[in-house]
Amino acid sequence: MDIPERLAWLRASSEGRSWLEGLPARINRCVGRWNLSLGGPFPTAYTSLTIPGRRLDGTEVVLKIPFPGRESEHEALALSHWDGDGAVKLLEDDRSLGAFLIERCVPGTPLSNTGQDVALDVLSSLLPRLWKPATDPPFRSLADEASWWASHLRENWERAGRPFDKRLVDAALDVLGSLPGSQGEPVLLHQDLHGDNVLAAQREPWLAIDPKPLVGEREFGLAPVVRSFELGVGRNEVRHRLDRLASELGLDRERARLWCVAQTVAWYSPWHIEIATWLLDM
Template identity: 35%
Template structure:
């Protein structure tokens, strides 16, 4: 049996997100990982940091490195990730080497050396932003009607559910959530294109590689307006201090993203604001502990909205 140490933080996140299905999956994960490794002729080669999925380095039968990623197959997100990566086909993102949706397993290209764009911040934030712009330009292509990915506009439901659940100004100012929902809906309704989006593109999800200078990992996989991609870039990565860091970088990032992507600055600001609010809304769907970083960004961007 494959030995799989599962940190308490990981098991807690899985159980909070998927409940009984998550607990069942955690119980069978060691046997499932061993079966997948045998079927794909893999030697497991060192666990990677865990969040919502179990991830480990692996070596294929021919000696080439890879990454094995496994997640809850019942209502999990790996099928969307696999569909998005399959569409990207290695262009600006790691390639899919094998896929098994029934077992919630993905075998992925390993980006080497794998240094995240986070390492450039704040010393050379301009270079970090340029790296993410280059990845966005590689990833974005028109979405075929046949692609099986959720529509971006569907995420408006998270705002609505939050407003139904919390009628007052606790845990988030109601007016801020209402404005976030309004801006989100308006931007979706005025989409300039319908493209396949990474859906969670930020500095930790863009890694230095040898096949291309930078490759994206961990897409959510969603279809909609290309401007959505810039939102998470504005409130990441975590600053060293709650009072500076990312807030000080906002004006330069907005200008660079608008210029680099040929996008009006108003849409960069709008998507940054809407996503910063959405990030806080999602936080209260889960742990109930706000990030504050995205909330501060939302408050900073609010007066800049048209």
């Protein structure tokens, strides 16, 4: 089986190379463990190997083998917690294999294909379903994650050659120091709920995939949607996503804005950083 080229970045570290080299044997073990017939892997996954397949009874599934990391650590647990309510169902989980099975979304069209306002209609209904009561442990708290981001944010910015304005670093650090201690009710958060992580399905019209779960206040849950350039690129589009979701969901717009600035800077990507700059003045 050919490994998708988008996983090539893992070859830069010894841990990544070891994980990639072990994939063929791990896939074979999963096939035997769950009696799978597999197709070719999805080409778009960046931090995991995801492969469509079928079980002996004909059930369509996806085998997911995430590269071990902080964000993927509790993914299967989050899917289990949601139990199919607004997200794909977890069908099997074997921690010794570092792999799990989920239901397959068919046809699997991403929500981003619908246009921004239709997508926001869906997300306005989906987000409250995902915001189920949860605790840390077993999940990691938003407060802990904010502290971890803050501990290396400036160093990472320096090491990357100062790729964006220092005022974004200062603003993010201010948020990460001030907001965690004054949060509202803790719920389970999907911190990567962008327009390509909600797919068209048959059991429900739309289901969330690929959670990177945290436990924290609801306002943080708007960050990935506001930042989702898949739903529309531009200052007005970003403002519209923030204003509409904060209003419809009864959330504190200012806290949602600040959390989006902080997470976008902490998760630095050249495609997103301009959005954080716009948000500073919204």
